[in-house]
Amino acid sequence: MKKIFTNASQIVTAKTGGKNYKRGNELSELEVIENHSIFCENGIVKDIIPNYAVNKFVADEKINLNGKIILPGLIDCHTHTAFAGSRANEFKEKIAGVHYEEIAKRGGGINTTVTAVRNSSLTDLVELMKPRVQEFIAQGVTTLEIKSGYGLDFENEIKLLHAIKIINEIFPIDIVSTFLGAHTFPPEFKDDHSGYVDLVVNKMIPHIAKNKLADFCDGFCESTAFTSKEIDKIFTVASNAGLKLKLHTEQFNNVGGLDVALKHKATSVDHLEVLLANDFSKFTNSETVAVLLPGVSLFLDYQFAPARKLIENNAIVALATDYNPGSSHILNLHLIMSLAAIKMKMKIEEIINAVTINAAKALNREQSVGSIEIGKKADFAVFNTTDYSDIVYNVGRNLLSHTIKDGEIIFQH
Ligand code: NIG
Ligand code: FE
Numbered sequence: 321m322k323k324i325f326t327n328a329s330q331i332v333t334a335k336t337g338g339k340n341y342k343r344g345n346e347l348s349e350l351e352v353i354e355n356h357s358i359f360c361e362n363g364i365v366k367d368i369i370p371n372y373a374v375n376k377f378v379a380d381e382k383i384n385l386n387g388k389i390i391l392p393g394l395i396d397c398h399t400h401t402a403f404a405g406s407r408a409n410e411f412k413e414k415i416a417g418v419h420y421e422e423i424a425k426r427g428g429g430i431n432t433t434v435t436a437v438r439n440s441s442l443t444d445l446v447e448l449m450k451p452r453v454q455e456f457i458a459q460g461v462t463t464l465e466i467k468s469g470y471g472l473d474f475e476n477e478i479k480l481l482h483a484i485k486i487i488n489e490i491f492p493i494d495i496v497s498t499f500l501g502a503h504t505f506p507p508e509f510k511d512d513h514s515g516y517v518d519l520v521v522n523k524m525i526p527h528i529a530k531n532k533l534a535d536f537c538d539g540f541c542e543s544t545a546f547t548s549k550e551i552d553k554i555f556t557v558a559s560n561a562g563l564k565l566k567l568h569t570e571q572f573n574n575v576g577g578l579d580v581a582l583k584h585k586a587t588s589v590d591h592l593e594v595l596l597a598n599d600f601s602k603f604t605n606s607e608t609v610a611v612l613l614p615g616v617s618l619f620l621d622y623q624f625a626p627a628r629k630l631i632e633n634n635a636i637v638a639l640a641t642d643y644n645p646g647s648s649h650i651l652n653l654h655l656i657m658s659l660a661a662i663k664m665k666m667k668i669e670e671i672i673n674a675v676t677i678n679a680a681k682a683l684n685r686e687q688s689v690g691s692i693e694i695g696k697k698a699d700f701a702v703f704n705t706t707d708y709s710d711i712v713y714n715v716g717r718n719l720l721s722h723t724i725k726d727g728e729i730i731f732q733h
Pocket of ligand 2: 398568644
């Protein structure tokens with residue numbers, strides 16, 4: 321099947337010339353081509369040709385974009401979309417001044433959602449996730465990461481990973497699956513942390529790796545969750561089993577998570593709201609992506625991660641929603657993009673790279689998605705405007721017109 325997407329006012333390619341990520345100053349570079357069309361075959365970009373040459377190409381279908389703009393399909397590289405229940409009551413407490421960590425310490429927070437997930441069937445979880453995933457697609461998201469982490473026992477972590485697998489089969493977008501057994505300690509292991517770590521490394525990880533139920537192993541390194549020593553043990557077993565690594569770290573405290581993640585060459589480290597000035601330079605030559613989550617700072621009314629300092633230090637920076645019921649109940653990647661501009665002072669070009677090519681790198685998918693380049697998947701987000709700045713400038717508004725996955729229009733406003 322040959323297709324031509326023609327008559328876009330801008331093609332924002334986010335291309336890197338084969339490097340497939342952008343660090344430091346490179347994040348400001350955003351190739352924008354005018355008066356060109358994209359030629360695709362069997363879901364792959366084959367050529368980017370001047371509009372005047374379009375008639376020389378034989379195609380089965382010509383899609384006229386009527387002056388709209390076309391970007392690489394957006395990538396949300398950090399979400400907890402697989403959850404049940406509501407934490408609206410805890411949200412009310414937070415508004416009244418109770419701290420997120422305080423709620424966690426008394427057994428609420430993540431464990432409130434664990435109870436709801438344990439009381440839900442596989443079908444319940446799939447049904448809960450469907451409209452959420454559809455909402456991401458309606459924003460132009462073509463690759464979506466989803467974590468487990470609300471089961472926290474063998475049966476329920478596997479149930480969540482199965483639900484994510486079913487979602488990947490139902491929807492045309494690419495779902496990247498992450499095992500987050502080390503999210504927090506479940507109530508039955510409150511006083512037996514080593515017992516829970518043993519369960520993760522001896523039973524959960526071997527089963528998940530053997531059955532290919534996840535691409536990544538993630539953890540939460542915090543004073544209220546796992547120590548760096550525990551994460552070290554989990555990461556050693558996970559990476560030997562063939563899982564790639566991610567870590568929630570430097571969110572509230574600095575307890576050694578960053579160094580452990582870098583030691584294990586984690587694909588990404590996520591959060592970094594309290595990253596220490598001494599640690600900025602650790603990203604200068606590192607291939608580990610710094611995934612920043614400004615929705616958490618908004619939702620918890622908390623400090624924002626030092627995006628400018630990371631970029632000055634040559635880091636590979638990505639952005640994501642961290643969509644979850646407790647710390648970022650924000651299913652809106654466009655809002656995250658606007659927050660990154662307003663609160664973290666990221667430039668619009670940096671932001672677009674951070675939700676496309678660098679987000680692809682944070683998911684180890686940068687060879688196939690994240691930019692509009694010959695040989696990559698024809699995954700596009702088409703916006704109803706003539707200038708890419710409008711996507712960030714229109715705060716909380718969805719300008720998306722079409723979501724295109726593997727060359728097929730899968731959503732149209
Ligand atoms: O990324 N930091 C830990 N985990 C999630 C929050 C999960 C929750 O509160 O349910 C996060 O912020
Ligand atoms: Fe998270």
